[in-house]
Each structure stands twice: as C-alpha cells, then as structure tokens.
Amino acid sequence: SESEYDYEVYHSLEEIQSWMHEINRTHPHFVNMFSIGQSFEGRPLYVLQLGKKSRRDKKAVWIDCGVHAREWIGPAFCQWFVKEALHSYHSDPVTRRLMNQLYFYIMPVFNVDGYHFSWTKDRFWRKTRSKNSKFHCRGVDANRNWKVKWCEEGASSHPCDETYCGPYPESEPEVKAVANFLRKQRKRVKAYISIHAYAQMLLYPYSYKYATIPNFDCVESAAHNAVLALYSAYGVRYRYGPASTTLYVSSGSSMDWAYKNGIPYAFAFELRDTGYFGFLLPETLINPTCTETTRAVKTISASLLKKC
Amino acid sequence: YLYNNRYAGDQVIRVIPHNDGEVEILKSLYKQLEVDLWQPNSVSIITEGAAVDLHIDRNSSGIFRSHLQQAKIPYKVLISNLQKEIEKQSGSRSSRKRR
Numbered sequence: 001s002e003s004e005y006d007y008e009v010y011h012s013l014e015e016i017q018s019w020m021h022e023i024n025r026t027h028p029h030f031v032n033m034f035s036i037g038q039s040f041e042g043r044p045l046y047v048l049q050l051g052k053k054s055r056r057d058k059k060a061v062w063i064d065c066g067v068h069a070r071e072w073i074g075p076a077f078c079q080w081f082v083k084e085a086l087h088s089y090h091s092d093p094v095t096r097r098l099m100n101q102l103y104f105y106i107m108p109v110f111n112v113d114g115y116h117f118s119w120t121k122d123r124f125w126r127k128t129r130s131k132n133s134k135f136h137c138r139g140v141d142a143n144r145n146w147k148v149k150w151c152e153e154g155a156s157s158h159p160c161d162e163t164y165c166g167p168y169p170e171s172e173p174e175v176k177a178v179a180n181f182l183r184k185q186r187k188r189v190k191a192y193i194s195i196h197a198y199a200q201m202l203l204y205p206y207s208y209k210y211a212t213i214p215n216f217d218c219v220e221s222a223a224h225n226a227v228l229a230l231y232s233a234y235g236v237r238y239r240y241g242p243a244s245t246t247l248y249v250s251s252g253s254s255m256d257w258a259y260k261n262g263i264p265y266a267f268a269f270e271l272r273d274t275g276y277f278g279f280l281l282p283e284t285l286i287n288p289t290c291t292e293t294t295r296a297v298k299t300i301s302a303s304l305l306k307k308c
Numbered sequence: 309y310l311y312n313n314r315y316a317g318d319q320v321i322r323v324i325p326h327n328d329g330e331v332e333i334l335k336s337l338y339k340q341l342e343v344d345l346w347q348p349n350s351v352s353i354i355t356e357g358a359a360v361d362l363h364i365d366r367n368s369s370g371i372f373r374s375h376l377q378q379a380k381i382p383y384k385v386l387i388s389n390l391q392k393e394i395e396k397q398s399g400s401r402s403s404r405k406r407r
Contacts, residue, residue, distance in 0.1 A: 010398055123311055123394055124344055124363060154350040163350045198347060248353045275361050275386055278320060278346050280397045 037177030069114030154250030192258030317366030
C-alpha cells in the first residue's frame with residue numbers, strides 16, 4: 001500500500017506503475033493518472049496530474065524523469081516529489097499554495113522500455129528500445145530526438161551510438177507522445193523540467209547556440225534561487241546556466257524543444273553525483289538527493305506564481 | 309549475482325585530457341575499444357580539461373590502461389569492480405529478492 005511504499009529504494013517499472021495506480025486510488029482530490037500513449041514495446045506512458053483538483057484552468061509544470069534508462073535517481077525523484085507534495089499539503093504553506101494554484105504533470109518513467117531493460121538485462125542501457133531494420137543495434141537517445149537543431153553537434157546519426165538521434169525527429173513513440181501532449185497543453189504548461197543524472201547542474205536554453213534567451217533575467221533568477229534552495233539542504237553546490245555555456249554547444253534537447261514551443265521556463269536537472277558512484281548512486285543517497293532537488297523544483301514552481 | 313555477474317571486473321576510469329593530443333588519443337581509444345562513455349555523454353564533446361569517465365569491460369580495461377600509460381596520460385580508477393557497486397546499489401533489493 002502507499003503508506004508502506006519505500007521511497008528510499010529503487011523500484012522496478014512494474015512497482016512504479018503499481019505505485020501510480022495506488023496513489024491515484026488513494027488521493028482522488030489531488031491525483032489523476034492517465035496515459036499519453038504507448039512505448040515502442042507497447043507499454044503505457046503514464047503521467048500523474050498532481051494538484052488540488054479545480055474546475056478552473058490552472059497553470060501547469062511538466063516534470064519528466066527517466067529519459068535515459070540508466071539514470072535511476074530520476075524516477076526515484078519523481079516518486080519522491082509526488083509523495084512530498086501529498087504528505088506536506090496540510091503542513092507546508094508553500095506546498096499548499098503550489099498545489100492549489102498549479103498542476104504538476106509528473107512522468108516518473110519517460111523511457112519505460114529502456115528502464116525495464118536496465119533492470120533486467122543491461123544496467124547501463126541509456127537509449128530507448130526501438131528497432132532499426134538495417135542495423136542490429138537498438139535504441140535512440142530520447143534526448144536527441146526532438147525537432148530542434150536535430151542531430152547536429154553532440155548527436156550521432158549512427159544507430160549503434162549512445163547519442164543516436166534516430167531516423168527522424170520524434171521517431172520515438174515516447175518522444176512523440178510527450179511532444180503531442182505538451183503541444184496540446186501549450187497554453188497552460190509554463191515550466192518544463194527534465195530530470196537527468198550525473199553532473200549536479202541546472203541547465204536552461206539554449207544548448208544549440210550561444211544566444212541569450214529573451215526572458216533571460218526571469219529564467220536566470222529562477223535558476224539561481226533554485227540552486228540556492230538546493231544548497232540549503234545539504235550544502236551541495238550545483239552549477240547552473242545556459243547549457244551551451246555551462247556545458248558545450250550541442251544539438252537540441254527536450255528542454256530546447258519545450259522552450260522553442262512556447263514554454264517560458266525550461267530546465268534540465270543533472271542530479272548527483274559527479275563521478276564517485278556515477279549511475280550507481282546508492283539507495284542511501286536517494287533521500288538527500290531527492291530532498292534537495294524537491295526544494296529546487298518548488299522554488300522554480302513558485303517563481304511561476306510571481307510576476308517577472 | 310545481479311545481471312548474471314556480467315559486470316564483474318568492469319571498471320570506471322576517469323581521464324582528464326590536458327591537451328588536444330590527449331583528446332585525440334582518447335577519442336580513438338573510445339572507438340577502438342567500444343567503451344561505454346559515462347561523461348560527457350558524447351565523444352564529440354570530449355575537451356581538454358574536462359573529466360571523461362568511461363566504463364570499460366574487464367577484457368579491455370588492461371589494454372585501455374596500457375594505452376594510457378604508453379601515452380603518459382594520467383588516469384584514476386573511480387570504480388574498480390562495477391559488479392560490486394551494482395550489488396551495493398540495490399542491497400535492499402537483493403534482500404527483497406531473497407524474501
């Protein structure tokens with residue numbers, strides 16, 4: 001049951017989906033579970049709408065986790081965030097205000113096939129599990145499959161490469177489903193957050209050019225406040241800024257696509273760590289990592305409710 | 309053993325290339341030995357001064373390290389046995405399995 005669910009361990013895809021059904025059943029006034037499509041292998045792409053249900057249209061924040069299969073701390077964070085939001089609604093005024101005034105669309109596992117494969121066959125699988133008729137290698141890098149500066153620097157057009165961009169943009173049903181949902185909800189979704197791992201950074205557009213985004217001041221301020229909030233938990237310092245200058249210029253990612261499609265606040269988190277455990281972050285670090293990241297995400301969400 | 313013990317002896321090695329020459333050597337080794345790049349996530353963006361973390365399977369790690377030593381490129385072994393780390397990561401899971 002939900003009360004016995006252990007948020008401080010990693011869960012298989014099946015356990016996460018059962019947990020979503022249970023959360024949906026036990027919190028009817030705050031949670032609505034739906035599917036936005038199917039993966040290449042036919043698995044449902046579940047999303048939780050989180051927030052006090054209301055008849056009026058509310059602004060929304062989209063959060064996806066698990067774009068890259070081996071980054072297990074992502075799905076752990078998405079589940080943690082939902083649990084924290086529901087458990088602190090009555091005790092934390094900030095949570096209450098966010099849940100009353102916003103919806104959060106939470107996708108705990110974006111790359112459901114890859115995640116399942118990383119639990120069963122290859123722990124370090126990264127990509128989706130789509131097949132390519134001409135090559136024996138499978139999978140596309142779901143963060144290189146978006147229709148924005150597609151398949152240029154930092155992406156590969158070879159199906160066997162880890163950063164394979166796919167045969168064409170949105171070729172991956174998982175990417176297509178999320179893009180379609182965000183296109184439909186364009187008027188309401190004001191922030192896009194994608195959770196990745198292994199760099200301790202908070203990045204925003206652009207990845208693919210050195211230009212400054214039009215609402216730079218607002219996004220920069222939200223990012224700055226977010227990493228301050230994250231630091232306040234355990235003193236972990238995150239680097240933050242435009243991806244092109246903080247990391248390197250590369251082809252467009254989901255964050256760039258979201259921004260280009262009208263979502264004013266688009267971020268990619270790279271959670272812990274920076275190389276000690278890498279993708280094998282121990283379960284003992286799930287709690288602190290998710291606690292600090294929840295502070296950052298709440299700070300970003302709160303900035304949507306301020307005028308900027 | 310999780311994953312049929314397939315990661316026993318695999319290592320994660322960190323190299324910080326100091327110049328273009330070392331960057332090029334790393335890129336060619338990456339292609340030759342089919343290692344799994346953990347960071348950065350694309351070989352084309354390996355740059356001097358930035359950490360490169362590579363997962364190397366047990367059959368290639370010796371060759372990889374000897375190439376680095378020949379080229380006098382310093383490296384650090386971040387994870388000396390990946391299978392052990394995997395077992396540790398989901399310690400409770402394996403106990404759950406036993407349950």
